[in-house]
Amino acid sequence: MATMHDVANLAGVSLSTVSYALTGVRPVSEKTRARIQAAMDQLGYQRNAIARSLASRRTHILAMLFPAIERGLSGTALEFVTSAAETARERGYHLVLWPVNDQEGHETRELLQQGLADGALVMEVRLDDPRVALLHEVGTPFTLIGRTEDPDTLHYADIDFETTVRDALDHLTALGHRDIALLSHSRASLDAGYGPTVRVGAAFERYMTERGLSVVVRHCDESADAGRIATAGLAASHPRVTALMTMNDAATFGAMAELLERGKRIPDDMSVLSIVSSPRVGALSHPRLTTMSAPGTELGRLGVTSLIAQIEGTGATALHTLIPCRLDVQSTTGPARLPMNHTP
Amino acid sequence: MATMHDVANLAGVSLSTVSYALTGVRPVSEKTRARIQAAMDQLGYQRNAIARSLASRRTHILAMLFPAIERGLSGTALEFVTSAAETARERGYHLVLWPVNDQEGHETRELLQQGLADGALVMEVRLDDPRVALLHEVGTPFTLIGRTEDPDTLHYADIDFETTVRDALDHLTALGHRDIALLSHSRASLDAGYGPTVRVGAAFERYMTERGLSVVVRHCDESADAGRIATAGLAASHPRVTALMTMNDAATFGAMAELLERGKRIPDDMSVLSIVSSPRVGALSHPRLTTMSAPGTELGRLGVTSLIAQIEGTGATALHTLIPCRLDVQSTTGPARLPMNHTP
Numbered sequence: 232m233a234t235m236h237d238v239a240n241l242a243g244v245s246l247s248t249v250s251y252a253l254t255g256v257r258p259v260s261e262k263t264r265a266r267i268q269a270a271m272d273q274l275g276y277q278r279n280a281i282a283r284s285l286a287s288r289r290t291h292i293l294a295m296l297f298p299a300i301e302r303g304l305s306g307t308a309l310e311f312v313t314s315a316a317e318t319a320r321e322r323g324y325h326l327v328l329w330p331v332n333d334q335e336g337h338e339t340r341e342l343l344q345q346g347l348a349d350g351a352l353v354m355e356v357r358l359d360d361p362r363v364a365l366l367h368e369v370g371t372p373f374t375l376i377g378r379t380e381d382p383d384t385l386h387y388a389d390i391d392f393e394t395t396v397r398d399a400l401d402h403l404t405a406l407g408h409r410d411i412a413l414l415s416h417s418r419a420s421l422d423a424g425y426g427p428t429v430r431v432g433a434a435f436e437r438y439m440t441e442r443g444l445s446v447v448v449r450h451c452d453e454s455a456d457a458g459r460i461a462t463a464g465l466a467a468s469h470p471r472v473t474a475l476m477t478m479n480d481a482a483t484f485g486a487m488a489e490l491l492e493r494g495k496r497i498p499d500d501m502s503v504l505s506i507v508s509s510p511r512v513g514a515l516s517h518p519r520l521t522t523m524s525a526p527g528t529e530l531g532r533l534g535v536t537s538l539i540a541q542i543e544g545t546g547a548t549a550l551h552t553l554i555p556c557r558l559d560v561q562s563t564t565g566p567a568r569l570p571m572n573h574t575p
Numbered sequence: 576m577a578t579m580h581d582v583a584n585l586a587g588v589s590l591s592t593v594s595y596a597l598t599g600v601r602p603v604s605e606k607t608r609a610r611i612q613a614a615m616d617q618l619g620y621q622r623n624a625i626a627r628s629l630a631s632r633r634t635h636i637l638a639m640l641f642p643a644i645e646r647g648l649s650g651t652a653l654e655f656v657t658s659a660a661e662t663a664r665e666r667g668y669h670l671v672l673w674p675v676n677d678q679e680g681h682e683t684r685e686l687l688q689q690g691l692a693d694g695a696l697v698m699e700v701r702l703d704d705p706r707v708a709l710l711h712e713v714g715t716p717f718t719l720i721g722r723t724e725d726p727d728t729l730h731y732a733d734i735d736f737e738t739t740v741r742d743a744l745d746h747l748t749a750l751g752h753r754d755i756a757l758l759s760h761s762r763a764s765l766d767a768g769y770g771p772t773v774r775v776g777a778a779f780e781r782y783m784t785e786r787g788l789s790v791v792v793r794h795c796d797e798s799a800d801a802g803r804i805a806t807a808g809l810a811a812s813h814p815r816v817t818a819l820m821t822m823n824d825a826a827t828f829g830a831m832a833e834l835l836e837r838g839k840r841i842p843d844d845m846s847v848l849s850i851v852s853s854p855r856v857g858a859l860s861h862p863r864l865t866t867m868s869a870p871g872t873e874l875g876r877l878g879v880t881s882l883i884a885q886i887e888g889t890g891a892t893a894l895h896t897l898i899p900c901r902l903d904v905q906s907t908t909g910p911a912r913l914p915m916n917h918t919p
Binding site: 481 | 672858
């Protein structure tokens, strides 16, 4: 296939001049433009892959639908993006991120209908996620990183929240904790049916009840200040709590700051265990945070591999994979001592 | 213009069937496919914007070239992405992120040459950045968020590092600090000529020398553990240091953890001032971190506005804007006391 270099050589102009003529970024005389057009016609040059895509219907672009990028990329999401981008590259695809957060789906639809992506990785999945119907309608192959309420007919890879919560509670109860509170994502994320918020809440309620322990849950926004406020409220309403299980990185740091400001020792007065996090995030705090790290790397690889198999029609079986978080015990969990506001 | 709904109605099939026929995601019988094709021809339906783009040469997509997304989105970058995405949306454009980090530029070139983006925002700019020549060659309009060594002929918006460093040192020296160390980005980023690392290092050296103070600089990777190690090394080699000026969010948290582990009080034994950061990041620590916050929101808006003006040919003047970081005094900076390893 003729290149832009060939066009420039034949027309007797520089490569930049060809480029300016094609894009209109800088003015090019009519005479030069005509010479370039003649060279393009003679060589059968097509400006770019748009024309090729029209023929092949392939762009080799995978779009990651990432609604809440403004809330930040957690350690998990970072590992996920890195691993997904690498896997795509190995297979000759490009991963691009679409930071689209439109409830009605107008912008997502517009991007999908442009046909610019061969497939989509759907992040931040809700139990009833309108993007599933949209993707079916537009006909774009997709893999969920997460799950809807009834995902059996779809391709997905997700965290095994049941096992994760059970393992977290095993760790804390083995240390003697009985009064354990869950500090979770925002109330808005619960109301929206965001998968992790709903599933972790349900698993926490079930396993605590099974053990005959009371269920204390606080929702808070993804910020340190929200974590401080929630922790202050918890100290007032539930002074006997000796362990926090958290799923909200920024709020976890706020919670620890609030405890330290109140003169509490971590973990002597209060243990803190952060799930769906990572040792990398845990290393940011003093004392170093005990985490259960999300399988971001595995999810990224699985998701992209499944998506490419769908696009290329080589997928024999559907992807239905759940992976639990891994416990990394550091310095914020320890034996339960006296309830929160008692002094010896 | 005919829609996919019109095609489905005329062909007497469901919308999904039309979509499957067009994408090949699921099998559609030859007979049905022929009926759909006939309806499309009759209505003059064009499958998607690829065809329209070929005519108009516009995709209304702005690509953000983001090499180091795997290192995480700092508070600054998050504000920037959010603001850029919003500004684009207001103007009828879509912002997409390209997490491409290829030294040779192969993948960047391939993406650009597909003509899928009308313009590019270039992040993580180096003093001698190969992407500038590449963008010129391909003919894609672009705006730098950052600056090359000699950016006069380019469009850019960047942090005013000179003013930022001067203001930071004014704050610290007014508190009596004379022994101030800079904890910066990695040595690799310095060697690569990454703008912020080079410019902050140069400004720090100049302003410290002008004040007759000694220049102590440590480079470390973007992780808490690297910050811990650098701080331990600094305590051994420069025990008189009473203030850290940092530009590296993760390392700053590691530095504070290391100080606390050594029994140092912040700010009584050591002040910490984090530049090119944000109050949101500062809220994660205890005590709450004094920051100089980067103008992410302003840079995002300016960058996208300038880029769209170039694309649409309405840009009267080039964008050459520098904005300093804003000081937000919190609890980690205070009066200089005794040198680091002296006890009263």
